[in-house]
Amino acid sequence: MAIKFHNPKSVTLAGKYSHGAEIPQGARVVFVSGQVGMDSRGKLQPTFEKQALQAWKNIGQVLKAAGMGYKDIVKITSFITDGRYLQANRAARDQIITEP
Amino acid sequence: MAIKFHNPKSVTLAGKYSHGAEIPQGARVVFVSGQVGMDSRGKLQPTFEKQALQAWKNIGQVLKAAGMGYKDIVKITSFITDGRYLQANRAARDQIITEP
């Protein structure tokens, strides 16, 4: 079952996302907990870049355990402690999520 | 299918909302991305008041594209950069959303 996207022309798109993402009726829905830059042995990665890459990888691992993948994401909330890291987080995301 | 609201008397209501909002089983569920004060041509509105009005309008446009309306909202998360804008955001919301 495919996610249905809604992007009305009356609302500007300012990046790689959709304005509306509709879950197919009766679909399985998984909530993924907040992920941080900690690897499988509990070691926090040394830089923001590596922490961001690790967090996005972790999301993928949890989705995989549920039989899902990045393509099944309908909503992401990112809490970033400093606006200066915003671009680095997007770069990390784009490095990990290569699906459209 | 109507949303079912839950407002136990044991919890104080401090505004225009419900404590619990239940999605009908099998309903379509749409996630709307974060909206900002940018109009359809990508122009950021000049004041907080106008930005807030624009963001609430944008939410309505996305809902409309999905065949929904403000009455179908079960959850809103607002991130406001300064607590002093809280009332202005509520005023903008009430100006745009006139449905009960």
Added chain:
Amino acid sequence: MAIKFHNPKSVTLAGKYSHGAEIPQGARVVFVSGQVGMDSRGKLQPTFEKQALQAWKNIGQVLKAAGMGYKDIVKITSFITDGRYLQANRAARDQIITEP
């Protein structure tokens, strides 16, 4: 219908939670509004500890009104104004939610 949890070994668990929580297909879904430390008479509790206890109790009251309980929670978002209160909030949660 039981919630299905997903905890792949490749992602470290750093507390009492699960990395993935899957809603059973066709389940009822209730969104609970943000709860604060205000009791049933609208009185804000005097300390952070009491406010946190009250907020967690309120969540339980709303869930109860919907015929649900803490065991039905699949996602919690906590906004805490000062990181120093993090442990106190967890302690309050663990005092109120004694179910596994």
